[in-house]
Amino acid sequence: MxxxxxxxxxxxxxxxxxxxxxxxxxxxxxxxxxxxxxxxxxxxxxxxxxxxxxxxxxxxxxxxxxxxxxxxxxxAGKNRPEFNLSFSQQEVDFILNAINGDSEMHNRIRNKVYIHSDLQYLPGKLIEVTFGHNIKQLQKAIKDRKRVVLKAYNSVNSNSCRDILTEPVIMQDYYKRLYGYTPEKRKMIQYKTERIGSVEILQEGQMFTDRHIQNPETDVFWWMFEDRSWEVSLEFNRGAYHMIREEYPRIDELTSEIKEGIFRFNGRLASLVPPASIVLRFPGEVRIVSPPELENLCFEKLKKLPFF
CATH class of the missing domain: 1.10.10.10 (Winged helix-like DNA-binding domain superfamily/Winged helix DNA-binding domain)
Structure with missing residues (x-):
């Protein structure tokens, strides 16, 4: 029974x-x-x-x-239910704010909250000790409006590993992405939290709160929209589409099957970097329909390869 x-x-x-x-x-x-x-x-x-x-x-x-x-x-229904038995970031914040103390019982409760939060959806792993500590540090800095140093941050775009000063504002995508105002760049920047070595909270408060964006508008790849955007159209075969969708599930809402085994993505993107990365990762399985700038970016990246 x-x-x-x-x-x-x-x-x-x-x-x-x-x-x-x-x-x-x-x-x-x-x-x-x-x-x-x-x-x-x-x-x-x-x-x-x-x-x-x-x-x-x-x-x-x-x-x-x-x-x-x-x-x-x-x-069925126009408004599909948001069915999620895990704690959201806001729910975790509420629970942790209500828990005061550093006893063994308090720490056990905190750990369970994180384990049963949306953090469990990180690809390939459950919450790790270092990662969980970094998230707690970032949440504390956001709550207390403190600046932080992202120690040993690994940037794929600049191919570097360095410390970055930022004013953390909000985390999204199940805590996988931090959006913070970075004085060096004079704008809001997205950081992948799994690439952060450690988080150091500074004593000084945040100085540019008037420039913070509390709810940044993002595309399906979680890049923030700024001054410019691109209308991008791609075609995937079935295998590539399902693999890409596992990593970026939000592409599903902008993709349709145009014929058996062929899927077309049409959407406005904040950057050409993510689609270029996808095209290069799936040679022969992804076709660029538009724009020409995306083709040029892929070609420029290919020219940097030693065998090109």
Whole structure:
């Protein structure tokens, strides 16, 4: 006999409800819908078991609609529910602010909050001690409006590893990205938190709060929009599309299957760097439709290769 308490706190049911919760989250994640065979593969169960989970999801009140052509399921309704059993950044901040003290009990609670937060979705790993400490330091600096030094930050674009002074403003994309005002550049800059060696909080307060952007507008690759943007169109084969979507799930909302096995992305981007990187990572599997500037950027990057 199986038990299901989606909104309850009965620990006895936790293991039973996990696959069903995962199924709801999987369906809710893909904007174009998902087939039963894909769901079975995602959950690591048989097709028949996945179908049984689908029926259970419907029995607790979720209405699923099936596309008669693609046989993909979507959660019905104009406004799809935000179904997330992990703590968001705001929820983590609220809980940590309410916990005062440095006892062993306080530290255990803090660690559990992080483990059950959105940090668990970082690709290839659960939260690591160093990474978790850096996130806590950044959250504290944001709350106290302090400047920080990002120690030994590894920049892919400049091919360097150095310390960077910044005024942290907000973290997004499940804590994977920090947006901070960097005096050296005189503007808001995005930093990948996994590339930060350590975080040093300075005593001095933030000096350029009037230039901070609390909710930066970002594209599907999480780059901030500034003065210029590009309308980009790319075509992927099926394999490349699914691999790219795993890394950048937001491209799903701007991508459609134009013919069997070929997907077209059309969207406004804040930078040509991410699509250029994708084109070079998947030679022969990604085609540039537009703009010409993207082709030129890829060509310039290729010329830097020693064998070119």
């Amino acid at each position: 199986e038990y299901l308490y989606i909104y309850g706190s009965n620990n006895f049911a936790m293991e039973k409800e996990k696959p069903v919760i995962s199924l709801i989250k999987a369906i809710n994640h893909f904007h174009r819908g998902v087939s039963m065979r894909e769901l079975a593969a995602l959950l690591g169960v048989s097709y028949k078991t996945a179908y049984r989970y689908k029926e259970k999801v419907e029995s607790i009140g979720f209405q699923l609609e099936k596309n008669p052509t693609t046989h993909r399921y979507k959660i």
